[in-house]
Amino acid sequence: MQLHQWTLSSGVQVVFEHAPQAQITSFDLIVGSGQATEAPGQKGWTHLITSMYDRGCRQYNEEQIQKQVYTYQIDYDGIMGNHFLGLEFQVPQAYWQKALTLCKAMLIHPLFESNKLAQEVQVITQEITKLQNDPGEVLALAFFKQMFEDHPYAHHAWGDASSLLQATTENLRVFYTDALRGQWYLNIVGDHDPEALRSFLEDLFTDIVGAHTKQEHKAVLFTPTRKQMRIPSDFHKLYGALGFPLCEVAHQDRFALEWIRQYWVHALGGRLFERIREELGLVYDIDCSNSFLRDAGCMLISYAADMQAEAEIDQVLQQEIQNICQQKIPSDVYIRMQKYIRGSAQIEWDPVSNHVDYYNQAKLYQTTLDYQQELEQLLAVTREDIQTTAQKYFTQNFVDVKLVTKGESSITY
Numbered sequence: 001m002q003l004h005q006w007t008l009s010s011g012v013q014v015v016f017e018h019a020p021q022a023q024i025t026s027f028d029l030i031v032g033s034g035q036a037t038e039a040p041g042q043k044g045w046t047h048l049i050t051s052m053y054d055r056g057c058r059q060y061n062e063e064q065i066q067k068q069v070y071t072y073q074i075d076y077d078g079i080m081g082n083h084f085l086g087l088e089f090q091v092p093q094a095y096w097q098k099a100l101t102l103c104k105a106m107l108i109h110p111l112f113e114s115n116k117l118a119q120e121v122q123v124i125t126q127e128i129t130k131l132q133n134d135p136g137e138v139l140a141l142a143f144f145k146q147m148f149e150d151h152p153y154a155h156h157a158w159g160d161a162s163s164l165l166q167a168t169t170e171n172l173r174v175f176y177t178d179a180l181r182g183q184w185y186l187n188i189v190g191d192h193d194p195e196a197l198r199s200f201l202e203d204l205f206t207d208i209v210g211a212h213t214k215q216e217h218k219a220v221l222f223t224p225t226r227k228q229m230r231i232p233s234d235f236h237k238l239y240g241a242l243g244f245p246l247c248e249v250a251h252q253d254r255f256a257l258e259w260i261r262q263y264w265v266h267a268l269g270g271r272l273f274e275r276i277r278e279e280l281g282l283v284y285d286i287d288c289s290n291s292f293l294r295d296a297g298c299m300l301i302s303y304a305a306d307m308q309a310e311a312e313i314d315q316v317l318q319q320e321i322q323n324i325c326q327q328k329i330p331s332d333v334y335i336r337m338q339k340y341i342r343g344s345a346q347i348e349w350d351p352v353s354n355h356v357d358y359y360n361q362a363k364l365y366q367t368t369l370d371y372q373q374e375l376e377q378l379l380a381v382t383r384e385d386i387q388t389t390a391q392k393y394f395t396q397n398f399v400d401v402k403l404v405t406k407g408e409s410s411i412t413y
Contacts, residue, residue, distance in 0.1 A: 002019075002020075003015070003016070003018075003369065004016045004017075004194050005369070008198075008201055010184075010202075010205040010207075010208045011183075011184065011208070011211060011212040012185070012186055012201070012205050012211075013183065013185050013186070013363060014185075014188070014198075015187045015188070015363060015369060016187075016188050017188070017189040017352075017355055017359075018194060019189050019190055019352050022093065022190050022191045022352060024090055024091065024190070024352075025089075025090070025099070025188065025189070025190030025191075026088075026089070026090045026188070026352060026356045027096075027186060027187060027188035027189070027190075027356060028079065028087070028088045028186070028187050028356050028357070029086050029087050029089075029103050029107055029184070029185075030079070030084045030085065030187075030360060031084065031085055031086055031107075031180055031182045031184055031185075032084055032182040032183040032185065033085060033178075033179040033180075033182035033214065034046050034080055034081050034084045034085050035047070035083075035157055036151075036152045036294070037152070038152050040163075041166055042159075042163060042167075043152075043164075044155075044156075044157070044158050044160065044163055044164050045163070045164075045172065045175055046080050046085050046157070047124070047158050048120060048121065048124060048159070048164060049078075049080075049110065049176055049179075050079060050080045050085050051120055051124070052078075052110055052112060052116065052117070052120055053106045053107065053110055054066070054069075054076075054106065055110070055113070055116045055120070056116065057105050057108075058111065059109065060102070062116075065102070068098065068102050069102075072091060072095035072098050072099060072102075073092050073095065074089060074099050075089070076088065076089045076090075076099075082152070082153060082294070083293075083364055083365075084185075084364055085179065086185075087103050087106060087107055088357075089103050090353060093190060096192070100200075100204060101204065104205070108180065110176070112176075113169065114169050117168070117169060125161045127158065128156075128158050128159075128161060131156070135233070135235045135237070135239045135304070136239070136302070137156075138233065138235075138239075138403060139239045139240075139241050139401065140156075140300075140302075142229065142231060142241075142403070143241040143300060143302075143401045146399045146401060147298050147399045148296070151295065151296075153295070177210075178214065181210055181211060181213045182211075182214045183211075183214075184205075184208070185360065185363050185364070186201065187356045187360055189352050189355050225397055227399045227400070228399075228400040228401075229401045229402065230404050231403050231404065232404060232405070233403040233404065235403055236405055237284075237304055237307070238304070238306060238307045238309065238310055238313075238402060238403070238404060238405075240302065240310075240313065240401070240402045240403075241300055241301070241302045241399075241400075242300075242398065242401075243298050243300040243301065243398065243399050244298065244393050244397070245297070245298055245393075246290065246291075246292065246296070246297035246298055246299055247297055247393075248292065248293065248297055249293060249297065249367065250366055253393075254290075254292050254297075255377050255378045255380070255381050256381045256385045256388075256389035257290055258378060259341070259378060259386060260324065261288050261289070262340070262341055262344075263324075263329070263386075264301070264320075265286060265288035266340065268340065270288070271320065272301065272317075272320060273286055275320065276303070280316065282305055282309045282312055282313050282316065283303040283304060283309070283313065284303075284305060286301070286302070286303040287301070287303070289302075299393075301317065307405055310402070310404075321394050324387065325390045325391045325394055325395055327387070328383040328384065328386070328387050329383050331383070338379055341375075341379060342375065342379060345375050345378075355371075
């Protein structure tokens with residue numbers, strides 16, 4: 001890998017991977033300020049902003065943006081997370097300069113015109129209403145509310161109708177002006193001469209004023225107590241989420257915890273999938289995900305099943321958690337998982353467009369840019385590490401939330 005890192009005179013941090021013979025240039029231009037900076041009355045504003053990048057900016061109106069997108073064959077989208085917002089582009093190699101110029105213009109001076117803002121708010125609030133009919137979304141919102149309480153991690157990226165209706169052109173501009181004071185990052189992959197690229201970027205970003213002055217917020221450390229909830233719903237199945245508070249993103253324990261996640265549920269099955277779904281037939285589906293965030297993190301095991309299976313599912317999940325805490329994973333299973341982790345990671349890394357997202361996360365969360373090094377650290381996790389880590393995180397606090405059919409008893413404690 002031919003990797004270059006620069007900090008431009010404007011302060012923009014650049015990661016460039018030279019990909020010889022690539023026909024497409026992929027890049028993300030992002031600012032280190034996202035959903036986690038939203039105040040209670042600003043829920044969903046970051047998502048609202050990133051959905052309006054193509055609705056007109058100071059340099060180009062909406063029609064002119066779409067004409068360039070069509071002419072230069074640009075594939076683009078607004079992107080956001082808890083700690084970033086911005087734009088991602090893919091464009092044929094011949095038009096990369098045009099695309100970067102357009103991207104910068106869209107990012108730095110969106111207009112948020114009142115009529116278009118009202119249209120966008122209406123669309124998003126309608127989508128929020130639809131979420132109430134999606135059991136997975138309802139379950140996730142209930143789970144994260146219990147896990148993270150009043151922290152911004154607890155609310156859906158789209159926010160709620162009341163906070164969105166408070167967004168005006170004026171207060172959205174104030175919010176966004178402050179957001180743009182965060183650190184800027186450009187991550188780019190393509191077949192370019194490094195020095196020519198750097199020279200172009202220096203000229204392109206020379207006029208950025210007032211960026212990179214926003215202070216990083218202090219880490220918020222919180223750990224939920226044990227919480228169990230059964231929430232009556234209009235859904236006719238049981239939907240459950242069991243999770244544990246984990247470490248923040250740069251913590252060394254994340255490797256063992258990610259190993260456990262893939263062991264429990266991965267693309268080809270996993271221990272929980274094989275035991276609870278395939279062998280016992282207790283669930284329709286089951287999944288496991290890790291969120292390693294800047295302030296904290298959590299693991300989430302989610303499933304859908306018939307109501308009659310609730311007690312047995314609880315029992316089997318607790319058995320599997322106790323097993324990984326009380327005994328080492330069998331050697332043959334460990335070896336098989338090591339092969340799976342290496343193979344799946346290499347497949348995930350194969351499309352060069354995925355590299356840009358990886359560099360984003362690495363820069364934002366101050367982990368290594370070396371994908372192979374991260375993979376080797378994951379593969380270096382031992383059977384002893386797995387057991388010790390499980391004992392550390394899975395034997396104390398947890399959040400257990402279930403959506404149950406109305407008429408079933410509900411408990412909160």
